[in-house]
Amino acid sequence: MSGLAEEKVRAREQWTLDPCGAVTDREHEFGTREFFDNVEHHRYTEYAAWMPRVMGFDKFRDARLLEIGCGMGTDLLQFARGGACCTGIDLTPRSIEITRHRFRLYNADGAFMISDGEHLPFRDASFDVVYSNGVLHHTPDTAGAIREVHRVLRPGGTAKVMLYHRNSLNYWGDIVLRRGVLHADFLRGRSVAEIMSRIVEFSSHDARPLVKVYSRKEARKLFSLFKSVTIEVEQLTRPELRFLSPLVSESMLDRLRKWIGWNVIVTAVK
Ligand SMILES: C[S@@+](CC[C@H](N)C(=O)[O-])C[C@H]1O[C@@H](n2cnc3c(N)ncnc32)[C@H](O)[C@@H]1O
Known part of the structure; x- marks a missing residue:
């Protein structure tokens, strides 16, 4: 991986300094069981309770499953607990170090390697399932990475990929209206892409990773090589509703989440 594109250098910097989800537990020492338990608890109860159901962590027993961009291994460990054979x-080398350490800590089996999702080091048709959550919108050639997902899946295999959603409250409300217009970032000459690279990912070091967004239609188009494609939208928390929150019932929040949530989840069968 010599001569890495500038966006990928920034991605490595971002997730070396701020591993994905680490900020959700500042109470325990990084890398301890208590730390990982808290990260996991926060993710599947407070932040994204929909994930176990929609991602189907327990639905792939004995499947050869590849995760692209496993981060701290939070989701990959759930697939391993569900009986999948995980890779x-x-x-980012640090992500692989953390995931390897985490699997060892929980006595789970898996294979891990530093690699670029745009150029997967696997033969055609090597996996039954390819999963990627919040990763492929950070790489310059997203379409190329999805061609790689297709290539390494066996015919009939399933891809599950989460990308950030353009037609979401987060994009139009927080990024465009609040930051772009009200905080005058547009007046300062900042583009939406620049605003996103500054604020979407938690960053203690201002690494400014590449961030892209996709509408349902754009996401579907990216997966046009696949035989069947299903699109779901999820991810909206009450604090994001700000002053409107007291007016929104739980069932309204459910409907809003599936309409203008921040995540587009593509399930595609090869
Ligand atoms: C936002 S984090 C998501 C991590 C994990 N999937 C999760 O949901 O917690 C993005 C991860 O993707 C990795 N990443 C970014 N670009 C990548 C690429 N081209 N190939 C593989 N991994 C990449 C980063 O190093 C980082 O660990």
Whole structure:
């Protein structure tokens, strides 16, 4: 991986300094069981309770499953607990170190390697399932990475990929209206892409990773090589509703989440 594109250098910097989800537990020492338990608890109860159901962590027993961009291995460990044969790759060496350590800590089996999702080091048709959550919108050639997902899946295999959603409250409300217009970032000459690279990912070091967004239609188009494609939208928390929150019932929040949530989840069968 010599001569890495500038966006990928920034991605490595971002997730070396701020591993994905680490900020959700500042109470325990990084890398301890208590730390990982808290990260996991926060993710599947407070932040994204929909994930176990929609991602189907327990639905792939004995499947050969590849995760692209496994980060701290939070989701990959759930697939392993569900009985999948897990392989995790990540562009950032520290992500692989953390995931390997975490699997060892929980006595789970898996294979891990530093690798770029745009150029997967696997033969055609090597996996039954390819999973990627919040990764492929950070890489310059997203379409190329999805061609790789297609290539390494066996015919009939399933891809499950989460991308950030353009037609979401987060994009139009927080990024465009609040930051772009009200905080005058547009007046300062900042583009939406620049605003996103500054604020979407938690960053203690201002690494400014590449961030892209996709509408349902754009996401579907990216997966046009696949035989069947299903699109779901999820991810909206009450604090994001700000002053409107007291006016929104739980059932309204459910409907809003599936309409203008921040995540587009593509399930595609090869
Ligand atoms: C936002 S984090 C998501 C991590 C994990 N999937 C999760 O949901 O917690 C993005 C991860 O993707 C990795 N990444 C970014 N670009 C990549 C690429 N081209 N190939 C593989 N991994 C990549 C980063 O190193 C980082 O660990």
